[in-house]
Amino acid sequence: MTERLMLLDTASPCFTITRMTTEHAPRRVIGYARISKATDESTSIERQREVIQATCHARGWALADVIEDVDVSATKTRLDRPGLARVRDAVAAGRVDTVMVWRIDRVARSVSDLASLTEEWAKTDVSLVSATEPFDMTTSAGRMLLQLLGVFAEFEAATIRDRVTAARAALVKAQRWPGGSAPYGYRIVDNPDGAGKALEVDPVEAAYVRKAADLVLSGKSVYYATNVLNEAGSVPRKAKAWSMTSLRIVLTQAATLGHMTHKGKVVTDADGQPVQVWEPILPEEDVLRLRALLAPTKTPGGERKRRARLLSGLLRCSSCGGSMRVNKTGGHNPVTRYACHGRSDGTGCTRATSIVAERLEEHVERTFLATVGKLEVVEARETVREIAELAATEAAIKSTTAGLADVDDDEREAELMSDLRTLKAKRRELLAMPDEPEVEYVSLGMTFAEAWEQRDTDGRRDLLSSALQHIVVKPGVRGRRGIDPDRVDIHWRNWTAS
Known part of the structure; x- marks a missing residue:
């Protein structure tokens, strides 16, 4: 197949150098349009769509569709955008030859993201084309120009970010609402x-x-x-x-x-x-x-534990006994899994276990509800009045101390000093109290199945923790799909087993 370089639409603002073939079959194109704010008329989705359609029509290219991302920032979401994901799927499936955008900054706002996409698409001989900017990915000069456009897009994004930050800082200094959703209340x-x-x-x-x-x-x-x-x-x-x-x-x-x-x-x-x-x-x-x-539970290092999935913190690897953590595998279409990290953590796990998160969660939920779903939920409530009083006393001491720094009246200063002595004495009494809180068990008036329906992921994890100690997961058999119940060993608490 012979090829030649053609210069198309030189009188039009949609000026692009691209590689054309002498084949009669039209180039298959998928368009991509993105906008951060739907109120921006200068870069509206309608305008982008019209330019892409007009450019394809002028060149005799077959436009399959224009995929949109509305109210989506390329700076914040990077390449994790629903519309862009559909475009990448179409490229990976071999349904298109070209991805066309109104401007390069619609598809990426950083040089690294742009390079990642172009390298990904180049593997299947798919080109990225701008309807308003001249470059040709098939030449070294064109690739250099594409990188320069990416640099300018990244610079523009940084400039916008700095301008918005400065504007918000000025509003804060003037004690005016800087924008966004109002806090609840x-x-x-x-x-x-x-x-x-x-x-x-x-x-x-x-x-x-x-x-x-x-x-x-x-x-x-x-x-x-x-x-x-x-x-x-x-x-x-x-x-x-x-x-x-x-x-x-x-x-x-x-x-x-x-x-x-x-x-x-x-x-x-x-x-x-x-x-x-x-x-x-x-x-x-x-x-x-x-x-x-309501202070969150702290780890020994002082940082809050992040629980992203239903079974986080409850799973053990059968090979080494270590905790299993959440990770994602699979590249463009990642699969969330629970996996043992014994090898990378240096604990020497000889046969690290990994299992698809959603399948395991569904299995554990069915087993949990079948076992304890009809039982009544009893909540342990700790008496923490001393902790609350201590926090309030500390705040009062801080406020009184600050007041002493500004007082210029001897009588008022004497009052504040007396208050401060009283508050410090109260703090000593509170600190001297036993650390162990009193625990009271109170029925919530519902079954585990009823509570499960009403709670979010954190609440459901709490229910699981109250009924089971941990779950041991064994290695799977290669090629077997679905959940094998023999792989999952649930260790229930004594009150549940009885």
């Missing part, structure tokens, strides 16, 4: 003190926050409070229903105290004290008590 309103936006308390949502806080502070569990809010019709910001995790965040976050955060940190004044920008939903003493009550 608040609504966005016009700034009464000038330009921009501000937050004010939403009375309906704030009442739900107050209700949940009262329940937890009175000794009810977060799970109980979550159910109360869901049954009352309350809906969180980014989910259809409350989970224990989302409720914990709202009850303990800085926004609930009327504080603003910037880059993950609470905005403070010149003295390092948090600035109260909005009206608080909960008083400070309640939030401090809630933070003490």
